Amino acid sequence: AQTVTQSQPEMSVQEAETVTLSCTYDTSESDYYLFWYKQPPSRQMILVIRQEAYKQQNATENRFSVNFQKAAKSFSLKISDSQLGDAAMYFCAYRRTQGGSEKLVFGKGTKLTVNP
């Protein structure tokens, strides 16, 4: 079974600075998707960024980028120019590409605090 591990229960960053959130996963599949979701106090999970395992190029969405290391099974999220609105829980998630229910497997999350 696939597992996702987020080793940082909490992280903090100064406004305008850069922070990196870590995620590792375990799978025997060769093709899959990886995601970072943000969960503010409203509880709604919001997709931040998505990476397809067959693509070597790291995904980027504005201030958010990932460092995808397939061999190491590592998928970290970098937030540049941090803003107060970035404060939230961040969850790393895995999804296989074929077969099964295509359910997401989530890590336990990292609570990000942004200090003004």
Place this chain on the structure above:
Amino acid sequence: GAGVSQTPSNKVTEKGKYVELRCDPISGHTALYWYRQSLGQGPEFLIYFQGTGAADDSGLPNDRFFAVRPEGSVSTLKIQRTERGDSAVYLCASSLRVGPGSTGELFFGEGSRLTVL
């Protein structure tokens, strides 16, 4: 609707009671998922619907939990004889399509917080 809608937002019940949680997915989304998020944890998969049928219910913890989606749109998660350990946020998500080529993006509701006293 514009997004995934879940009702009630909060539900407090007593141990042993029956509870229903409702999810109204984004119009046209054929795939619907239920997840359970306990305090301090990430969401855990419960059940997945493709259309009206439950394609994967492997995450349901026991036979007290049941979900339906009779017309392929709204889904109801039903919990019988609730226990204190059932207290959690129950998240619903929907997706436009699944299968090869699907991007896998799920759109989530704001969840229903269930508290069992």
